[in-house]
Amino acid sequence: MIEVKNIKKSFGDKTILEDISGTLETGKCNLIIGSSGSGKTVFTKCVVGLFKPDKGEISFDGKNMLEMDREERTSLRQQIGMLFQGSALFDSMTVEQNIIFTLDMFSKMGFRDKVRRMNEVLEKVELKGVNKKFPAEISGGMKKRVGIARAIVLNPKYLFCDEPNSGLDPQTSLVIDKLIKNITTEYNITTVVVTHDMNSVMEIGDKILYLYKGKKEWEGNNKDIIHSKNEQLNDFIFASDFLQGAKAIRMLEVEGKIEEGTSVQRAQEIIDNNEELPELKP
Numbered sequence: 001m002i003e004v005k006n007i008k009k010s011f012g013d014k015t016i017l018e019d020i021s022g023t024l025e026t027g028k029c030n031l032i033i034g035s036s037g038s039g040k041t042v043f044t045k046c047v048v049g050l051f052k053p054d055k056g057e058i059s060f061d062g063k064n065m066l067e068m069d070r071e072e073r074t075s076l077r078q079q080i081g082m083l084f085q086g087s088a089l090f091d092s093m094t095v096e097q098n099i100i101f102t103l104d105m106f107s108k109m110g111f112r113d114k115v116r117r118m119n120e121v122l123e124k125v126e127l128k129g130v131n132k133k134f135p136a137e138i139s140g141g142m143k144k145r146v147g148i149a150r151a152i153v154l155n156p157k158y159l160f161c162d163e164p165n166s167g168l169d170p171q172t173s174l175v176i177d178k179l180i181k182n183i184t185t186e187y188n189i190t191t192v193v194v195t196h197d198m199n200s201v202m203e204i205g206d207k208i209l210y211l212y213k214g215k216k217e218w219e220g221n222n223k224d225i226i227h228s229k230n231e232q233l234n235d236f237i238f239a240s241d242f243l244q245g246a247k248a249i250r251m252l253e254v255e256g257k258i259e260e261g262t263s264v265q266r267a268q269e270i271i272d273n274n275e276e277l278p279e280l281k282p
């Protein structure tokens with residue numbers, strides 16, 4: 001588990017993160033959501049140690065990273081896997097070279113073990129047989145998978161994914177989400193996903209931190225989000241009229257006030273007019 005307590009980060013006299021606290025849980029996909037400029041990337045960079053917060057605590061399984069010595073920090077870094085936005089693969093290296101590069105840098109494995117491990121992770125992300133291809137020769141979704149394979153090759157305890165679905169179609173995004181979820185539960189790791197994708201929020205949002213103007217405005221999961229009365233969160237998640245309507249229907253269904261299949265228009269009417277409805281028979 002990663003525990004963040006009262007972190008603050010400014011650049012010059014501009015405060016970017018203001019007193020953020022929250023937990024990122026083990027075995028779960030923890031999503032960081034919020035509109036552009038709300039501080040998601042700065043927050044994530046603070047948590048992985050790329051930025052030093054001005055104040056606060058960031059504990060990895062009980063150990064405060066900000067008080068670690070150099071050696072402890074290096075060892076923690078090796079337990080963190082990161083999928084960068086845009087995958088950040090080396091274009092001049094093949095898929096297998098991209099993955100082996102990480103092992104060359106951070107492990108003392110022999111060559112055979114490296115090859116075995118590389119093939120293992122490629123299989124894990126369902127990418128057998130693309131070893132010799134260059135990044136330019138594979139699709140965006142495949143690149144993300146290679147990025148994930150590279151991020152998990154050292155068996156990390158913590159996995160960070162920055163916008164894993166950007167640039168992918170909804171179906172491919174779902175496949176990537178399921179893969180991240182599956183890796184998280186199978187290896188029981190703490191996964192943190194920065195996302196804009198509302199499908200991801202609903203599919204894999206075991207734990208969600210919503211940032212608004214540098215503050216943590218809301219924390220919960222994908223089930224709570226439907227019932228949330230937080231105005232900023234609702235405007236962000238249910239941005240379109242269609243989704244506002246879908247949320248309204250779902251709430252009335254959950255409250256047992258309407259039958260499944262009621263039209264969006266009718267549900268909106270009920271809410272707008274604050275209509276008293278009889279309880280439905282069970």
Ligand SMILES: Nc1ncnc2c1ncn2[C@@H]1O[C@H](COP(=O)(O)OP(=O)(O)OP(=O)(O)O)[C@@H](O)[C@H]1O
Binds near residue numbers: 011035036
């Ligand atoms: N290195 C930096 N120096 C100064 N200001 C920065 C730096 N990095 C980020 N900021 C500022 O911090 C604020 C939050 O930026 P951040 O990148 O965290 O937003 P974000 O929520 O990730 O947005 P997006 O969804 O667009 O990626 C922005 O106003 C940005 O200009």
Ligand SMILES: [Mg+2]
Binds near residue numbers: 042
């Ligand atoms: Mg960002």
